[in-house]
Amino acid sequence: MTRSTNGRTHIMYFETLDVKVENGLASLVMDNPDAGNPMGETFCREFGQAAAELAKRSDVRAILLSSRGRFFSVGGDVGLFLRDLDAAPQEVLNGTYNLHMGLTRLLRMDAPLVGCVHAAAAGGAVSLISHCDIVYASRSSRFTAAYTRLGFTPDLGATFGLASRMGPARAKRFLLMDESLDADEALSTGLVDYVVDDDEVLERATATAESLRQGPTVAFGHIRRLVARSPTTHLETQLEDEAQCLAHAASTADAREGIAAFTERRPPSFVGR
CATH class of the missing domain: 1.10.12 (Lyase 2-enoyl-coa Hydratase; Chain  A, domain 2)
Structure with a gap:
Protein backbone atom coordinates (compact mmCIF):
# COMPACT_ATOMS: atom_id res chain seq x y z
CA MET A 1 0.00 0.00 0.00
CA THR A 2 1.15 3.52 -0.83
CA ARG A 3 -0.32 6.79 0.41
CA SER A 4 -0.81 10.26 -0.97
CA THR A 5 -2.19 13.22 0.98
CA ASN A 6 -3.13 16.58 -0.49
CA GLY A 7 -5.08 18.93 1.74
CA ARG A 8 -8.35 17.23 2.64
CA THR A 9 -7.80 14.36 0.20
CA HIS A 10 -6.13 11.16 1.38
CA ILE A 11 -5.51 8.35 -1.14
CA MET A 12 -4.40 4.77 -0.46
CA TYR A 13 -3.24 2.67 -3.41
CA PHE A 14 -3.37 -1.13 -3.26
CA GLU A 15 -2.89 -3.77 -5.95
CA THR A 16 -6.60 -4.57 -6.12
CA LEU A 17 -8.23 -1.53 -4.49
CA ASP A 18 -8.19 2.24 -4.66
CA VAL A 19 -9.29 4.05 -1.52
CA LYS A 20 -9.81 7.80 -1.31
CA VAL A 21 -11.07 9.94 1.55
CA GLU A 22 -12.09 13.43 0.52
CA ASN A 23 -14.02 15.86 2.72
CA GLY A 24 -15.40 13.01 4.81
CA LEU A 25 -16.51 10.77 1.92
CA ALA A 26 -14.54 7.54 1.56
CA SER A 27 -14.52 5.88 -1.85
CA LEU A 28 -13.56 2.19 -1.88
CA VAL A 29 -13.09 0.97 -5.46
CA MET A 30 -12.37 -2.63 -6.45
CA ASP A 31 -9.71 -2.16 -9.12
CA ASN A 32 -8.51 -5.39 -10.69
CA PRO A 33 -10.66 -5.17 -13.84
CA ASP A 34 -8.58 -7.36 -16.15
CA ALA A 35 -9.19 -10.34 -13.85
CA GLY A 36 -12.84 -9.47 -13.13
CA ASN A 37 -12.16 -8.05 -9.65
CA PRO A 38 -11.88 -11.48 -8.00
CA MET A 39 -11.81 -11.88 -4.24
CA GLY A 40 -8.50 -13.70 -4.17
CA GLU A 41 -5.76 -13.82 -1.57
CA THR A 42 -4.44 -10.35 -2.33
CA PHE A 43 -7.87 -8.75 -2.38
CA CYS A 44 -8.87 -10.37 0.91
CA ARG A 45 -5.75 -9.07 2.62
CA GLU A 46 -6.03 -5.59 1.12
CA PHE A 47 -9.75 -5.30 1.86
CA GLY A 48 -9.00 -6.03 5.51
CA GLN A 49 -6.20 -3.45 5.52
CA ALA A 50 -8.32 -0.80 3.81
CA ALA A 51 -11.21 -1.32 6.23
CA ALA A 52 -8.85 -1.06 9.19
CA GLU A 53 -7.47 2.22 7.85
CA LEU A 54 -10.95 3.68 7.33
CA ALA A 55 -12.15 2.52 10.75
CA LYS A 56 -9.28 4.41 12.41
CA ARG A 57 -10.25 7.72 10.81
CA SER A 58 -12.59 10.04 12.68
CA ASP A 59 -13.36 12.10 9.56
CA VAL A 60 -15.11 9.37 7.52
CA ARG A 61 -18.84 10.15 7.41
CA ALA A 62 -19.97 7.97 4.48
CA ILE A 63 -18.46 5.19 2.34
CA LEU A 64 -19.10 4.48 -1.34
CA LEU A 65 -18.30 0.95 -2.55
CA SER A 66 -17.89 0.47 -6.30
CA SER A 67 -15.66 -1.20 -8.86
CA ARG A 68 -14.13 -0.75 -12.29
CA GLY A 69 -14.25 -2.95 -15.36
CA ARG A 70 -16.53 -5.31 -17.21
CA PHE A 71 -17.64 -7.05 -14.00
CA PHE A 72 -18.48 -5.63 -10.62
CA SER A 73 -16.81 -8.76 -9.24
CA VAL A 74 -16.73 -12.42 -10.25
CA GLY A 75 -16.55 -13.38 -6.57
CA GLY A 76 -14.05 -15.83 -5.14
CA ASP A 77 -10.86 -16.75 -6.98
CA VAL A 78 -11.49 -20.31 -8.19
CA GLY A 79 -7.90 -20.46 -9.42
CA LEU A 80 -6.82 -20.65 -5.81
CA PHE A 81 -8.36 -24.10 -5.51
CA LEU A 82 -7.05 -25.29 -8.85
CA ARG A 83 -3.49 -24.61 -7.75
CA ASP A 84 -3.61 -26.81 -4.66
CA LEU A 85 -6.84 -28.50 -3.57
CA ASP A 86 -5.23 -29.94 -0.45
CA ALA A 87 -4.23 -26.48 0.75
CA ALA A 88 -7.62 -24.97 -0.08
CA PRO A 89 -9.24 -25.31 3.38
CA GLN A 90 -6.49 -23.36 5.11
CA GLU A 91 -6.38 -20.78 2.32
CA VAL A 92 -10.14 -20.31 2.73
CA LEU A 93 -9.74 -19.74 6.46
CA ASN A 94 -6.96 -17.21 5.90
CA GLY A 95 -8.88 -15.32 3.23
CA THR A 96 -12.22 -15.25 4.99
CA TYR A 97 -10.56 -14.06 8.20
CA ASN A 98 -9.29 -10.94 6.44
CA LEU A 99 -12.54 -10.39 4.56
CA HIS A 100 -14.73 -10.91 7.59
CA MET A 101 -12.63 -8.70 9.84
CA GLY A 102 -12.74 -5.99 7.19
CA LEU A 103 -16.51 -6.23 6.85
CA THR A 104 -16.95 -6.20 10.63
CA ARG A 105 -14.89 -3.02 10.91
CA LEU A 106 -16.94 -1.27 8.23
CA LEU A 107 -20.23 -2.28 9.84
CA ARG A 108 -19.09 -1.05 13.26
CA MET A 109 -18.49 2.44 11.90
CA ASP A 110 -21.07 5.21 12.13
CA ALA A 111 -20.59 6.02 8.44
CA PRO A 112 -23.36 4.65 6.17
CA LEU A 113 -22.24 2.33 3.37
CA VAL A 114 -23.55 2.92 -0.17
CA GLY A 115 -23.10 0.24 -2.83
CA CYS A 116 -22.87 0.94 -6.56
CA VAL A 117 -23.17 -2.15 -8.79
CA HIS A 118 -22.57 -1.33 -12.45
CA ALA A 119 -22.27 -4.87 -13.83
CA ALA A 120 -22.45 -8.57 -12.94
CA ALA A 121 -21.74 -9.60 -9.35
CA ALA A 122 -21.31 -13.15 -8.10
CA GLY A 123 -20.66 -15.07 -4.89
CA GLY A 124 -18.90 -13.02 -2.25
CA ALA A 125 -19.55 -9.82 -4.18
CA VAL A 126 -23.30 -10.33 -3.74
CA SER A 127 -22.71 -11.07 -0.07
CA LEU A 128 -20.75 -7.84 0.32
CA ILE A 129 -23.43 -5.79 -1.41
CA SER A 130 -26.11 -7.23 0.89
CA HIS A 131 -24.53 -5.41 3.84
CA CYS A 132 -24.67 -1.97 2.24
CA ASP A 133 -27.22 0.41 3.70
CA ILE A 134 -28.25 1.71 0.28
CA VAL A 135 -27.60 -0.16 -2.99
CA TYR A 136 -27.78 1.24 -6.51
CA ALA A 137 -27.74 -1.17 -9.46
CA SER A 138 -27.45 -0.50 -13.17
CA ARG A 139 -30.12 -1.94 -15.45
CA SER A 140 -27.56 -4.32 -16.97
CA SER A 141 -26.32 -5.62 -13.62
CA ARG A 142 -26.84 -9.22 -12.55
CA PHE A 143 -26.56 -10.99 -9.19
CA THR A 144 -25.60 -14.67 -9.00
CA ALA A 145 -25.31 -16.82 -5.88
CA ALA A 146 -22.49 -18.97 -7.33
CA TYR A 147 -21.71 -21.01 -4.21
CA THR A 148 -23.40 -24.40 -4.47
CA ARG A 149 -22.35 -24.99 -8.07
CA LEU A 150 -18.86 -25.41 -6.61
CA GLY A 151 -20.06 -27.41 -3.63
CA PHE A 152 -19.33 -24.44 -1.35
CA THR A 153 -21.23 -22.63 1.37
CA PRO A 154 -21.57 -18.82 1.60
CA ASP A 155 -19.14 -16.39 3.19
CA LEU A 156 -18.92 -12.66 3.93
CA GLY A 157 -22.07 -12.88 6.03
CA ALA A 158 -24.33 -13.83 3.11
CA THR A 159 -26.66 -15.80 5.37
CA PHE A 160 -27.09 -12.66 7.49
CA GLY A 161 -27.07 -9.90 4.89
CA LEU A 162 -29.23 -11.66 2.30
CA ALA A 163 -31.70 -12.81 4.95
CA SER A 164 -31.91 -9.24 6.23
CA ARG A 165 -32.57 -7.81 2.78
CA MET A 166 -34.65 -10.58 1.18
CA GLY A 167 -36.12 -12.35 4.17
CA PRO A 168 -34.84 -15.76 5.35
CA ALA A 169 -36.95 -17.93 3.04
CA ARG A 170 -36.12 -15.96 -0.10
CA ALA A 171 -32.43 -15.80 0.79
CA LYS A 172 -32.34 -19.56 1.34
CA ARG A 173 -33.94 -20.16 -2.05
CA PHE A 174 -31.48 -17.80 -3.74
CA LEU A 175 -28.53 -19.69 -2.24
CA LEU A 176 -29.83 -23.27 -2.48
CA MET A 177 -31.06 -22.92 -6.05
CA ASP A 178 -27.95 -20.99 -7.12
CA GLU A 179 -30.17 -18.31 -8.62
CA SER A 180 -29.16 -15.49 -10.90
CA LEU A 181 -31.24 -12.30 -10.70
CA ASP A 182 -31.38 -9.42 -13.12
CA ALA A 183 -31.58 -5.89 -11.76
CA ASP A 184 -35.38 -5.72 -11.61
CA GLU A 185 -35.59 -9.11 -9.91
CA ALA A 186 -32.96 -8.01 -7.40
CA LEU A 187 -35.04 -4.90 -6.73
CA SER A 188 -38.20 -6.92 -6.17
CA THR A 189 -36.47 -9.16 -3.61
CA GLY A 190 -35.01 -6.21 -1.72
CA LEU A 191 -31.40 -7.03 -2.57
CA VAL A 192 -30.99 -3.58 -4.16
CA ASP A 193 -32.79 -0.32 -3.47
CA TYR A 194 -32.64 1.51 -6.80
CA VAL A 195 -32.24 0.46 -10.44
CA VAL A 196 -31.04 3.22 -12.75
CA ASP A 197 -29.64 3.57 -16.26
CA ASP A 198 -26.10 2.30 -16.71
CA ASP A 199 -24.64 5.70 -17.46
CA GLU A 200 -26.22 7.23 -14.35
CA VAL A 201 -25.60 4.61 -11.68
CA LEU A 202 -22.28 5.93 -10.36
CA GLU A 203 -23.50 9.53 -10.40
CA ARG A 204 -26.67 8.62 -8.47
CA ALA A 205 -24.83 6.49 -5.93
CA THR A 206 -22.22 9.19 -5.41
CA ALA A 207 -24.91 11.82 -4.88
CA THR A 208 -26.56 9.68 -2.20
CA ALA A 209 -23.23 9.02 -0.48
CA GLU A 210 -22.50 12.74 -0.56
CA SER A 211 -25.90 13.51 0.94
CA LEU A 212 -25.31 11.01 3.75
CA ARG A 213 -21.84 12.49 4.30
CA GLN A 214 -23.54 15.73 5.25
CA GLY A 215 -25.90 14.06 7.70
CA PRO A 216 -25.86 13.40 11.48
Whole structure:
Protein backbone atom coordinates (compact mmCIF):
# COMPACT_ATOMS: atom_id res chain seq x y z
CA MET A 1 0.00 0.00 0.00
CA THR A 2 1.15 3.52 -0.83
CA ARG A 3 -0.32 6.79 0.41
CA SER A 4 -0.81 10.26 -0.97
CA THR A 5 -2.19 13.22 0.98
CA ASN A 6 -3.13 16.58 -0.49
CA GLY A 7 -5.08 18.93 1.74
CA ARG A 8 -8.35 17.23 2.64
CA THR A 9 -7.80 14.36 0.20
CA HIS A 10 -6.13 11.16 1.38
CA ILE A 11 -5.51 8.35 -1.14
CA MET A 12 -4.40 4.77 -0.46
CA TYR A 13 -3.24 2.67 -3.41
CA PHE A 14 -3.37 -1.13 -3.26
CA GLU A 15 -2.89 -3.77 -5.95
CA THR A 16 -6.60 -4.57 -6.12
CA LEU A 17 -8.23 -1.53 -4.49
CA ASP A 18 -8.19 2.24 -4.66
CA VAL A 19 -9.29 4.05 -1.52
CA LYS A 20 -9.81 7.80 -1.31
CA VAL A 21 -11.07 9.94 1.55
CA GLU A 22 -12.09 13.43 0.52
CA ASN A 23 -14.02 15.86 2.72
CA GLY A 24 -15.40 13.01 4.81
CA LEU A 25 -16.51 10.77 1.92
CA ALA A 26 -14.54 7.54 1.56
CA SER A 27 -14.52 5.88 -1.85
CA LEU A 28 -13.56 2.19 -1.88
CA VAL A 29 -13.09 0.97 -5.46
CA MET A 30 -12.37 -2.63 -6.45
CA ASP A 31 -9.71 -2.16 -9.12
CA ASN A 32 -8.51 -5.39 -10.69
CA PRO A 33 -10.66 -5.17 -13.84
CA ASP A 34 -8.58 -7.36 -16.15
CA ALA A 35 -9.19 -10.34 -13.85
CA GLY A 36 -12.84 -9.47 -13.13
CA ASN A 37 -12.16 -8.05 -9.65
CA PRO A 38 -11.88 -11.48 -8.00
CA MET A 39 -11.81 -11.88 -4.24
CA GLY A 40 -8.50 -13.70 -4.17
CA GLU A 41 -5.76 -13.82 -1.57
CA THR A 42 -4.44 -10.35 -2.33
CA PHE A 43 -7.87 -8.75 -2.38
CA CYS A 44 -8.87 -10.37 0.91
CA ARG A 45 -5.75 -9.07 2.62
CA GLU A 46 -6.03 -5.59 1.12
CA PHE A 47 -9.75 -5.30 1.86
CA GLY A 48 -9.00 -6.03 5.51
CA GLN A 49 -6.20 -3.45 5.52
CA ALA A 50 -8.32 -0.80 3.81
CA ALA A 51 -11.21 -1.32 6.23
CA ALA A 52 -8.85 -1.06 9.19
CA GLU A 53 -7.47 2.22 7.85
CA LEU A 54 -10.95 3.68 7.33
CA ALA A 55 -12.15 2.52 10.75
CA LYS A 56 -9.28 4.41 12.41
CA ARG A 57 -10.25 7.72 10.81
CA SER A 58 -12.59 10.04 12.68
CA ASP A 59 -13.36 12.10 9.56
CA VAL A 60 -15.11 9.37 7.52
CA ARG A 61 -18.84 10.15 7.41
CA ALA A 62 -19.97 7.97 4.48
CA ILE A 63 -18.46 5.19 2.34
CA LEU A 64 -19.10 4.48 -1.34
CA LEU A 65 -18.30 0.95 -2.55
CA SER A 66 -17.89 0.47 -6.30
CA SER A 67 -15.66 -1.20 -8.86
CA ARG A 68 -14.13 -0.75 -12.29
CA GLY A 69 -14.25 -2.95 -15.36
CA ARG A 70 -16.53 -5.31 -17.21
CA PHE A 71 -17.64 -7.05 -14.00
CA PHE A 72 -18.48 -5.63 -10.62
CA SER A 73 -16.81 -8.76 -9.24
CA VAL A 74 -16.73 -12.42 -10.25
CA GLY A 75 -16.55 -13.38 -6.57
CA GLY A 76 -14.05 -15.83 -5.14
CA ASP A 77 -10.86 -16.75 -6.98
CA VAL A 78 -11.49 -20.31 -8.19
CA GLY A 79 -7.90 -20.46 -9.42
CA LEU A 80 -6.82 -20.65 -5.81
CA PHE A 81 -8.36 -24.10 -5.51
CA LEU A 82 -7.05 -25.29 -8.85
CA ARG A 83 -3.49 -24.61 -7.75
CA ASP A 84 -3.61 -26.81 -4.66
CA LEU A 85 -6.84 -28.50 -3.57
CA ASP A 86 -5.23 -29.94 -0.45
CA ALA A 87 -4.23 -26.48 0.75
CA ALA A 88 -7.62 -24.97 -0.08
CA PRO A 89 -9.24 -25.31 3.38
CA GLN A 90 -6.49 -23.36 5.11
CA GLU A 91 -6.38 -20.78 2.32
CA VAL A 92 -10.14 -20.31 2.73
CA LEU A 93 -9.74 -19.74 6.46
CA ASN A 94 -6.96 -17.21 5.90
CA GLY A 95 -8.88 -15.32 3.23
CA THR A 96 -12.22 -15.25 4.99
CA TYR A 97 -10.56 -14.06 8.20
CA ASN A 98 -9.29 -10.94 6.44
CA LEU A 99 -12.54 -10.39 4.56
CA HIS A 100 -14.73 -10.91 7.59
CA MET A 101 -12.63 -8.70 9.84
CA GLY A 102 -12.74 -5.99 7.19
CA LEU A 103 -16.51 -6.23 6.85
CA THR A 104 -16.95 -6.20 10.63
CA ARG A 105 -14.89 -3.02 10.91
CA LEU A 106 -16.94 -1.27 8.23
CA LEU A 107 -20.23 -2.28 9.84
CA ARG A 108 -19.09 -1.05 13.26
CA MET A 109 -18.49 2.44 11.90
CA ASP A 110 -21.07 5.21 12.13
CA ALA A 111 -20.59 6.02 8.44
CA PRO A 112 -23.36 4.65 6.17
CA LEU A 113 -22.24 2.33 3.37
CA VAL A 114 -23.55 2.92 -0.17
CA GLY A 115 -23.10 0.24 -2.83
CA CYS A 116 -22.87 0.94 -6.56
CA VAL A 117 -23.17 -2.15 -8.79
CA HIS A 118 -22.57 -1.33 -12.45
CA ALA A 119 -22.27 -4.87 -13.83
CA ALA A 120 -22.45 -8.57 -12.94
CA ALA A 121 -21.74 -9.60 -9.35
CA ALA A 122 -21.31 -13.15 -8.10
CA GLY A 123 -20.66 -15.07 -4.89
CA GLY A 124 -18.90 -13.02 -2.25
CA ALA A 125 -19.55 -9.82 -4.18
CA VAL A 126 -23.30 -10.33 -3.74
CA SER A 127 -22.71 -11.07 -0.07
CA LEU A 128 -20.75 -7.84 0.32
CA ILE A 129 -23.43 -5.79 -1.41
CA SER A 130 -26.11 -7.23 0.89
CA HIS A 131 -24.53 -5.41 3.84
CA CYS A 132 -24.67 -1.97 2.24
CA ASP A 133 -27.22 0.41 3.70
CA ILE A 134 -28.25 1.71 0.28
CA VAL A 135 -27.60 -0.16 -2.99
CA TYR A 136 -27.78 1.24 -6.51
CA ALA A 137 -27.74 -1.17 -9.46
CA SER A 138 -27.45 -0.50 -13.17
CA ARG A 139 -30.12 -1.94 -15.45
CA SER A 140 -27.56 -4.32 -16.97
CA SER A 141 -26.32 -5.62 -13.62
CA ARG A 142 -26.84 -9.22 -12.55
CA PHE A 143 -26.56 -10.99 -9.19
CA THR A 144 -25.60 -14.67 -9.00
CA ALA A 145 -25.31 -16.82 -5.88
CA ALA A 146 -22.49 -18.97 -7.33
CA TYR A 147 -21.71 -21.01 -4.21
CA THR A 148 -23.40 -24.40 -4.47
CA ARG A 149 -22.35 -24.99 -8.07
CA LEU A 150 -18.86 -25.41 -6.61
CA GLY A 151 -20.06 -27.41 -3.63
CA PHE A 152 -19.33 -24.44 -1.35
CA THR A 153 -21.23 -22.63 1.37
CA PRO A 154 -21.57 -18.82 1.60
CA ASP A 155 -19.14 -16.39 3.19
CA LEU A 156 -18.92 -12.66 3.93
CA GLY A 157 -22.07 -12.88 6.03
CA ALA A 158 -24.33 -13.83 3.11
CA THR A 159 -26.66 -15.80 5.37
CA PHE A 160 -27.09 -12.66 7.49
CA GLY A 161 -27.07 -9.90 4.89
CA LEU A 162 -29.23 -11.66 2.30
CA ALA A 163 -31.70 -12.81 4.95
CA SER A 164 -31.91 -9.24 6.23
CA ARG A 165 -32.57 -7.81 2.78
CA MET A 166 -34.65 -10.58 1.18
CA GLY A 167 -36.12 -12.35 4.17
CA PRO A 168 -34.84 -15.76 5.35
CA ALA A 169 -36.95 -17.93 3.04
CA ARG A 170 -36.12 -15.96 -0.10
CA ALA A 171 -32.43 -15.80 0.79
CA LYS A 172 -32.34 -19.56 1.34
CA ARG A 173 -33.94 -20.16 -2.05
CA PHE A 174 -31.48 -17.80 -3.74
CA LEU A 175 -28.53 -19.69 -2.24
CA LEU A 176 -29.83 -23.27 -2.48
CA MET A 177 -31.06 -22.92 -6.05
CA ASP A 178 -27.95 -20.99 -7.12
CA GLU A 179 -30.17 -18.31 -8.62
CA SER A 180 -29.16 -15.49 -10.90
CA LEU A 181 -31.24 -12.30 -10.70
CA ASP A 182 -31.38 -9.42 -13.12
CA ALA A 183 -31.58 -5.89 -11.76
CA ASP A 184 -35.38 -5.72 -11.61
CA GLU A 185 -35.59 -9.11 -9.91
CA ALA A 186 -32.96 -8.01 -7.40
CA LEU A 187 -35.04 -4.90 -6.73
CA SER A 188 -38.20 -6.92 -6.17
CA THR A 189 -36.47 -9.16 -3.61
CA GLY A 190 -35.01 -6.21 -1.72
CA LEU A 191 -31.40 -7.03 -2.57
CA VAL A 192 -30.99 -3.58 -4.16
CA ASP A 193 -32.79 -0.32 -3.47
CA TYR A 194 -32.64 1.51 -6.80
CA VAL A 195 -32.24 0.46 -10.44
CA VAL A 196 -31.04 3.22 -12.75
CA ASP A 197 -29.64 3.57 -16.26
CA ASP A 198 -26.10 2.30 -16.71
CA ASP A 199 -24.64 5.70 -17.46
CA GLU A 200 -26.22 7.23 -14.35
CA VAL A 201 -25.60 4.61 -11.68
CA LEU A 202 -22.28 5.93 -10.36
CA GLU A 203 -23.50 9.53 -10.40
CA ARG A 204 -26.67 8.62 -8.47
CA ALA A 205 -24.83 6.49 -5.93
CA THR A 206 -22.22 9.19 -5.41
CA ALA A 207 -24.91 11.82 -4.88
CA THR A 208 -26.56 9.68 -2.20
CA ALA A 209 -23.23 9.02 -0.48
CA GLU A 210 -22.50 12.74 -0.56
CA SER A 211 -25.90 13.51 0.94
CA LEU A 212 -25.31 11.01 3.75
CA ARG A 213 -21.84 12.49 4.30
CA GLN A 214 -23.54 15.73 5.25
CA GLY A 215 -25.90 14.06 7.70
CA PRO A 216 -25.86 13.40 11.48
CA THR A 217 -23.20 10.69 11.48
CA VAL A 218 -23.57 9.60 15.11
CA ALA A 219 -27.33 9.17 14.68
CA PHE A 220 -26.71 7.19 11.48
CA GLY A 221 -24.40 4.83 13.36
CA HIS A 222 -26.96 4.19 16.08
CA ILE A 223 -29.67 3.51 13.48
CA ARG A 224 -27.47 1.04 11.58
CA ARG A 225 -26.64 -0.94 14.70
CA LEU A 226 -30.16 -0.88 16.14
CA VAL A 227 -31.66 -2.24 12.93
CA ALA A 228 -28.92 -4.89 12.59
CA ARG A 229 -29.59 -6.18 16.11
CA SER A 230 -33.37 -6.06 15.95
CA PRO A 231 -34.06 -9.57 14.53
CA THR A 232 -32.41 -11.26 17.52
CA THR A 233 -33.32 -8.77 20.26
CA HIS A 234 -36.37 -8.93 22.53
CA LEU A 235 -38.69 -5.94 22.22
CA GLU A 236 -38.03 -4.79 25.78
CA THR A 237 -34.28 -4.81 25.14
CA GLN A 238 -34.71 -3.02 21.82
CA LEU A 239 -36.81 -0.32 23.46
CA GLU A 240 -34.17 0.25 26.12
CA ASP A 241 -31.42 0.32 23.48
CA GLU A 242 -33.39 2.88 21.48
CA ALA A 243 -33.81 5.05 24.57
CA GLN A 244 -30.09 4.92 25.33
CA CYS A 245 -29.14 5.69 21.73
CA LEU A 246 -31.61 8.57 21.56
CA ALA A 247 -30.23 10.01 24.79
CA HIS A 248 -26.70 9.80 23.41
CA ALA A 249 -27.70 11.33 20.08
CA ALA A 250 -29.45 14.17 21.92
CA SER A 251 -26.13 15.07 23.54
CA THR A 252 -24.30 15.58 20.24
CA ALA A 253 -23.44 18.80 18.46
CA ASP A 254 -25.50 17.63 15.50
CA ALA A 255 -28.63 17.34 17.65
CA ARG A 256 -28.15 20.89 18.87
CA GLU A 257 -27.69 22.04 15.29
CA GLY A 258 -30.73 20.08 14.11
CA ILE A 259 -32.97 21.67 16.74
CA ALA A 260 -31.57 25.14 16.05
CA ALA A 261 -32.07 24.71 12.30
CA PHE A 262 -35.64 23.51 12.85
CA THR A 263 -36.58 26.49 15.01
CA GLU A 264 -34.84 28.92 12.65
CA ARG A 265 -36.47 27.30 9.61
CA ARG A 266 -33.22 26.67 7.77
CA PRO A 267 -31.38 23.55 6.52
CA PRO A 268 -29.13 22.01 9.19
CA SER A 269 -25.36 22.07 8.82
CA PHE A 270 -24.23 18.88 10.54
CA VAL A 271 -20.60 18.27 11.48
CA GLY A 272 -20.73 14.53 12.23
CA ARG A 273 -20.30 14.85 16.00
